[in-house]
Every structure is written in C-alpha cells, then in structure tokens.
Amino acid sequence: MKKYGLKIVVAICLVAILCVTSSCSDKAQNEKNIVNIYNWGEYIDKDLLTKFEEETGVKVIYSNFNTNEDMYVKLKNGGSNYDVVVPSDYMIEKMSNEDMLRPINWKNVPNLKYVDREYLYHSYDPNQKYSAPFFWGTLGIVYNTTLVEDPVESWEILWNKKYERQIVMLDSSRDSIGIALALLGYSMNATDFDQLKEAEALLKEQYPLVYAYLVDQTKDIMINGEAALAVMYSGDAVEALSENEDLAYAIPLEGSNLWFDAMVIPANAQHPENAEKFINFMLAPENAAQNAEFIWYSIPSTAAKELLEEELQNSEVAYPPKKVLEKLEVFRDPGDMVKIYDDIWQEVKNQ
Amino acid sequence: MKHFKNLSAPYVVWALIFIVVSLFMVIFYAFTGETGQFTTQHFVRFFSGSTLGTLFQSLKIALISTVICLIIGYPLAYIIAMSTSGRYRATAIMLIVIPMWMNFLLRTYAWVTILSKNGILNSLLRMVGLGPLDILYTDWAVVLGMVYNFLPFMILPIYTVLEKMDQGLIEAAADLGCNKVLTFVKVIFPLSLPGVVSGVAMVFIPAISTFEITALLGGNKTNLIGNVIEQQFTVTGDWHYGSAISVVLMLFLLVSLFFTDREERDKVHASASDMVDTHQDVAFPETNQQEVHYD
Numbered sequence: 001m002k003k004y005g006l007k008i009v010v011a012i013c014l015v016a017i018l019c020v021t022s023s024c025s026d027k028a029q030n031e032k033n034i035v036n037i038y039n040w041g042e043y044i045d046k047d048l049l050t051k052f053e054e055e056t057g058v059k060v061i062y063s064n065f066n067t068n069e070d071m072y073v074k075l076k077n078g079g080s081n082y083d084v085v086v087p088s089d090y091m092i093e094k095m096s097n098e099d100m101l102r103p104i105n106w107k108n109v110p111n112l113k114y115v116d117r118e119y120l121y122h123s124y125d126p127n128q129k130y131s132a133p134f135f136w137g138t139l140g141i142v143y144n145t146t147l148v149e150d151p152v153e154s155w156e157i158l159w160n161k162k163y164e165r166q167i168v169m170l171d172s173s174r175d176s177i178g179i180a181l182a183l184l185g186y187s188m189n190a191t192d193f194d195q196l197k198e199a200e201a202l203l204k205e206q207y208p209l210v211y212a213y214l215v216d217q218t219k220d221i222m223i224n225g226e227a228a229l230a231v232m233y234s235g236d237a238v239e240a241l242s243e244n245e246d247l248a249y250a251i252p253l254e255g256s257n258l259w260f261d262a263m264v265i266p267a268n269a270q271h272p273e274n275a276e277k278f279i280n281f282m283l284a285p286e287n288a289a290q291n292a293e294f295i296w297y298s299i300p301s302t303a304a305k306e307l308l309e310e311e312l313q314n315s316e317v318a319y320p321p322k323k324v325l326e327k328l329e330v331f332r333d334p335g336d337m338v339k340i341y342d343d344i345w346q347e348v349k350n351q
Numbered sequence: 352m353k354h355f356k357n358l359s360a361p362y363v364v365w366a367l368i369f370i371v372v373s374l375f376m377v378i379f380y381a382f383t384g385e386t387g388q389f390t391t392q393h394f395v396r397f398f399s400g401s402t403l404g405t406l407f408q409s410l411k412i413a414l415i416s417t418v419i420c421l422i423i424g425y426p427l428a429y430i431i432a433m434s435t436s437g438r439y440r441a442t443a444i445m446l447i448v449i450p451m452w453m454n455f456l457l458r459t460y461a462w463v464t465i466l467s468k469n470g471i472l473n474s475l476l477r478m479v480g481l482g483p484l485d486i487l488y489t490d491w492a493v494v495l496g497m498v499y500n501f502l503p504f505m506i507l508p509i510y511t512v513l514e515k516m517d518q519g520l521i522e523a524a525a526d527l528g529c530n531k532v533l534t535f536v537k538v539i540f541p542l543s544l545p546g547v548v549s550g551v552a553m554v555f556i557p558a559i560s561t562f563e564i565t566a567l568l569g570g571n572k573t574n575l576i577g578n579v580i581e582q583q584f585t586v587t588g589d590w591h592y593g594s595a596i597s598v599v600l601m602l603f604l605l606v607s608l609f610f611t612d613r614e615e616r617d618k619v620h621a622s623a624s625d626m627v628d629t630h631q632d633v634a635f636p637e638t639n640q641q642e643v644h645y646d
Contacts, residue, residue, distance in 0.1 A: 069588035165485060171571045173586070212488040212570020217463075226468040339396075342587045346401040349574035350408060 034059045035274035038074075038082040040261065041066060043135075045294035052281050058274045075100060075266055082266055083275035086134050089124040089260045093333040101130040102265045108276040111283035118322070119300035122260065122330050131262035132279050135297035137234040138320060138328060139175060139257040141250050142218075142241070147228035152250040155183040158229060159202070164209045168221060168230035171213035173345035174331060175257065176203060179231065182254045189332045196344060203348040213349070222247060233259070235297035238318045242296075242311075249317040251324055258328035260300075380594035393595035402579055402596060406603075409576040412490065413558035416497035417505075420554045421547065423498070424505035428546075429539075431506075432513035444510065447503050459496055459567050466492055466568070488570030496564040497554075504553040512546030513539070556604055576600055 037049075041064040049060045065071040068091040074080050075095075087095065095101050106112055115133060125131045143152050147166065150157060158167055158179070169176055178188035180199035190196060211227050218230050223244045232240065237249040263282065265275045281287055289307035292299045298318045299305060305313055312318060334341060384390040397403065431443045450458065465471045466487040473483045486492050516539065524534040562577035571578065576596065583593030 067585045069584075069586055072588055073590065171566075207572075210572065212572060214570060221467075224467075224469060338587055339589065339592075342582065342589070343400055345582075346405060346574065346579060349572065350401055350404045 035278050036061045036083045038085045045291050081270045083269040083271045086261050090331040090333045093124040102267045103129045109280045111280045114301045114303045131264045133260050133262045133300040136260045142232045142237045143229045144246050146246050155252045163228050165211045166228035168218050168227045169210050169213050170231045171215050173341045188329045191337050200344045207351050238296045255327040377594045380591050381598040393592045409559050416494050416558045417555045419498050420505040428506045428509035432510050490573050492568040493573045496568040497558045501554040505550040508549040509546040512543045
C-alpha cells in the first residue's frame with residue numbers, strides 16, 4: 001500500500017503539473033489579442049470569422065454549445081472565459097437577473113443603428129443594455145399541401161384525429177406547453193397552475209395522434225413527405241420549404257412564439273473591447289446578410305435584409321408581415337416554474 | 352509481477368478521478384439544493400411525481416428487451432459453442448463482434464432509414480404487395496433497437512461459459528441415461544447460468560439507462576428514465592434532480608445485481624448438489640465439483 005501511495009502521489013503531481021502548465025498557457029492566451037466566442041452549433045458562416053480576423057487583427061477562438069442550459073451551467077460554474085455568447089431571449093433575462101452579463105458600451109458598437117426598432121427593447125432586455133440581436137424567428141406549423149386539405153390557421157389542426165400519426169411535435173416542454181396554452185387562449189408564459197393543468201390535459205389528449213416528438217430530425221421527415229404537419233422554427237421551415245415545394249408554413253391565428261438569439265458579453269469577459277468589436281462586426285449589414293444566406297434564419301435589420309437574395313428577402317416564412325408579428329409573444333424566464341413545466345412534460349410523455 | 356503493479360498507478364489515478372470523484376459529485380448534487388444546503392427534496396419529488404411512472408415504464412421495456420435477447424441469444428450461443436469446428440466458432444463469433452466496431456449511434460440511425468414510412472422495409476413490403484408498416488417511433492421500434500444493439504452482450508458471456516464447459520459432464524449425463532433434452536435441462540443449462548446472469552446484467556443495465564435509442568427510434572414518445580436524466584442536464588438545467596434520479600437508478604441496479612447474483616449462485620449450488628444427491632452412485636471427479644462450486 002505504501003508503494004502504491006508513492007505512485008499515486010507521483011501521478012497526482014504529474015496531473016497537477018499538467019494543469020498548472022495548461023493554465024499558464026491559458027494566461028498567455030489572455031494577454032494576447034483574442035476574442036473567445038461561444039455560439040450555437042452551425043450558427044455562423046466560418047468565413048466571417050476569417051474576415052473578422054483580417055479586418056481587426058483580433059484572433060477568434062470559437063466554440064459551440066447545444067442548449068442554453070449547457071451554456072448557462074458552464075458560465076455559472078466559472079472557469080470559462082468567453083467574451084461573446086449567443087443565448088436565447090429567456091436565458092438572457094435569467095442571466096441578467098443573476099448579474100452574469102456586462103453592459104455593452106454602445107459607443108463602441110455604432111452598427112446597432114442598423115437594427116430595426118421592433119427587434120430591440122423586448123422584455124428580455126427592456127433597456128437594451130446587455131444584448132445585440134443575432135437572429136430571430138417564429139414558431140409555426142409546416143404542412144404538406146398534398147396531405148392536408150383543411151386550412152391551416154389554428155393550432156387546433158394539430159388535434160385533428162384525421163391526421164393521426166402524421167403530426168410531428170417539438171420535443172421541447174416550453175414550446176409544446178406554450179402551443180397548448182395559446183390554443184386555450186392563455187398567455188404562452190402562463191404560470192397559473194390551473195391553466196398549466198389544462199394545457200397538460202390537452203397535450204395528453206394529443207399524444208396518440210403524434211408521430212414523434214423531435215427537434216433536429218423534423219426537417220428531414222417533412223422534406224421526405226413522411227408526415228403531414230410539424231411544429232417547426234421559422235429558420236428550419238425556410239430550409240425545408242426550399243427543398244420540397246409541397247410544403248407551406250403558417251403561424252396560427254391564436255398567436256405564437258417570437259424568439260431571439262442575441263449576442264451578450266459575460267460579466268467575467270477578459271476582452272470586452274474585442275467582444276464589442278465582434279458584435280459591431282456582426283451587426284454590419286453585409287456581414288449579417290452573409291451569415292443569413294448561410295444559416296437561413298431571419299436577421300433583425302432592414303438594411304441587411306435588402307442585401308439578401310430576392311427569394312430569401314421576400315420569404316414570408318422568414319419575414320412575416322408586421323401584423324402577424326404584433327401578435328407573437330417572447331418567452332420569459334420561467335424561474336422555478338421550469339420544474340413544473342418539466343413535470344408536466346414527463347406526465348404527457350408517460351403514456 | 353511486482354514490476355507490473357507499478358504500471359497500474361496511472362489507472363488508479365484515472366479511476367479515482369473519473370469514477371470515484373465523479374460518483375461522489377453525483378451523490379453530492381443529489382443531496383444538495385441550489386445554495387448547497389443538504390436536502391432530500393429531490394428524492395421526495397422523485398417518489399411523489401411522474402418520474403416514478405417513467406421508472407416503471409423503463410423497467411418494463413428493459414425487461415422485454417432482455418427477455419427477447421435471452422430467447423434469441425441463448426440458442427445462438429449454444430449452437431456456436433456446440434460446433435466441433437474451431438474455425439466455424441471463431442468465424443461465427445467474429446460475425447457477431449464485427450458490427451460493434453461501428454459506432455452504435457450510426458447503426459441505430461440506419462434503422463431509422465430502414466423503418467421509416469417510405470423506408471427500405473416498407474419499399475420491400477410494397478414490392479410483395481403488403482401494406483406499409485408503421486413501426487418507427489413506437490415502443491416496438493425501441494425494443495428492436497435495444498435487442499439489435501445489446502444482443503452481442505448476451506451471446507458472448509453465454510458462449511464463453513458454454514464453450515468452457517467440461518464435455519465429460521455431458522457424456523456422464525448421457526451415460527447415466529439422460530436423453531438430450533434432459534441433459535440440457537439438468538446439466539448444461541444449470542451450468543451455463545453464470546453466463547446467463549452476466550448476459551442479463553450486461554443487457555438490462557444499458558437498456559434501462561439508454562436515451563439515444565428512445566430519441567432516435569422512439570421519436571421521444573417512449574419516455575425512459577435515461578431520457579428524463581438527460582433532460583435534467585441539457586434542457587431543464589436541474590443538475591440536482593438529475594443526479595438524484597441517477598442515484599436512485601444506481602441503487603436499483605446495485606440491489607437487483609446483488610439479488611440475481613445471490614440467487615443464481617444458490618441455484619448453481621443447488622443443482623450441483625442435486626445432481627450429486629440423485630446420482631449417489633456416481634462419484635463426480637473432485638475437480639469438477641470444485642469447479643461447479645466456484646463458478
């Protein structure tokens with residue numbers, strides 16, 4: 001045992017040395033002229049990063065996250081030093097409530113002027129202090145016109161028995177419960193327990209009709225014509241519609257979700273000036289347009305939109321009329337309610 | 352030998368960091384709240400909420416998959432092990448192992464293409480004039496995915512035990528008037544039980560905790576305990592509750608392992624002594640008896 005002990009000590013020392021040296025190299029990096037970006041997977045045209053490096057001389061370190069919560073936990077637990085992060089609306093609200101964000105100095109980000117007024121000052125950042133919108137979109141129904149005869153105007157069609165096992169729902173408690181709440185005429189941000197229970201009953205009723213609860217695979221299923229109706233984000237819808245001309249997109253009359261992913265600077269950012277340079281760069285119309293042509297999602301700037309290809313520019317899926325937008329609701333940070341949402345979602349799927 | 356012991360030091364450190372420390376972290380998270388104070392509320396939530404239903408659902412699906420694996424896997428292992436040609440045995444085992452060289456997510460994803468509404472299976476069925484089968488995104492697709500992925504883990508341990516079995520015992524049984532069926536029931540099967548037990552454990556444990564198969568083949572309609580845990584970490588962001596469910600699952604598996612282990616060992620004991628009792632005139636060679644005891 002004694003001998004083992006020695007070996008363990010030696011090995012632990014080795015590990016410790018490794019850690020120290022690697023953190024040293026981290027430090028060396030900190031002093032350099034870099035910007036550390038943390039974004040969703042497949043959410044940027046990488047050519048833009050090269051362009052940014054050439055224009056500013058700032059080196060980009062780029063990494064991906066898959067969900068807001070993954071990103072949140074990583075930032076919350078410390079040890080990370082990102083300069084620019086791109087969370088969604090409700091997560092920005094949560095992070096600013098927890099003092100995790102650093103106010104952006106707009107003097108260094110003059111390109112904010114290209115962002116349209118209707119995409120600013122939303123509930124997640126009412127004073128536009130912390131965030132600069134990156135992409136936005138809506139939630140709606142993609143349907144196959146050869147399989148659906150009825151008009152798609154209401155969320156109610158997702159409860160129509162005619163389409164049993166032809167309906168694909170989103171595997172997301174927030175969006176699915178939101179849809180049920182909207183159909184019932186309540187706010188998609190409802191926190192009233194009785195309203196949520198009603199939504200739960202509605203979703204349970206829908207369960208036998210649902211083909212699957214998916215997120216990423218939905219696009220392929222719709223393109224291949226394997227389901228009639230699917231709940232999708234507008235960005236994915238644009239892409240699906242471009243690959244299969246039988247598909248159409250509708251935002252139901254009851255209202256739906258309007259979402260934003262926006263760039264923020266974490267409170268512990270090591271290179272806030274470089275972060276502001278990057279945010280300014282991404283807000284420049286030509287760069288925003290280049291990114292939008294690559295990702296298909298909607299950009300919050302008319303100046304940038306005008307640079308897009310005609311087809312994308314005129315797409316009502318990506319850029320619905322203002323009248324429709326007015327009825328949409330941005331998700332708020334549910335706080336502790338997230339557990340109730342989670343339990344409801346389990347109940348719905350436990351059948 | 353002493354020399355080699357030193358080489359295990361990195362492994363000990365590895366195990367300490369990645370097994371022991373992470374295990375304690377899971378337990379720590381399970382018993383603390385957001386501010387770090389001790390609490391058992393996560394367990395109360397588990398046992399009073401919907402997740403308990405998910406656990407039973409998972410047990411059911413894992414059990415069905417394990418039974419099907421056993422029904423398919425045992426005869427297959429038996430046929431391979433009883434072959435007298437060494438080359439045939441080696442080839443057969445290779446054929447079982449080779450698919451495992453490919454990433455299991457890829458193989459599972461391939462099933463999506465096979466089972467989907469306009470997929471390969473339905474195209475074939477249409478060619479022979481049969482109606483389309485709607486299997487993808489049902490419980491049965493999940494069971495199929497589990498059986499497909501975990502079958503080798505059932506076959507290999509059973510095969511190993513059967514192959515090593517002392518042929519003398521089988522011959523002795525025949526000499527004593529057992530026909531083939533009786534030999535199997537009274538000798539071969541009881542002796543292969545250790546292999547069956549490890550096979551069952553190696554299928555049941557990953558089956559109950561998987562979340563990829565349910566997501567890909569079940570379309571998330573079949574909600575298993577693994578999915579709930581994944582959900583806590585990636586979507587809800589509630590590491591404490593996720594850890595608590597993991598702890599419950601670990602306890603569950605530990606307890607069931609302990610029971611099956613004891614039970615099966617007893618059975619092997621019993622059947623061995625049973626054999627000795629009923630055929631008192633036959634003296635088993637000492638070594639064989641030993642082997643039976645410690646198997």
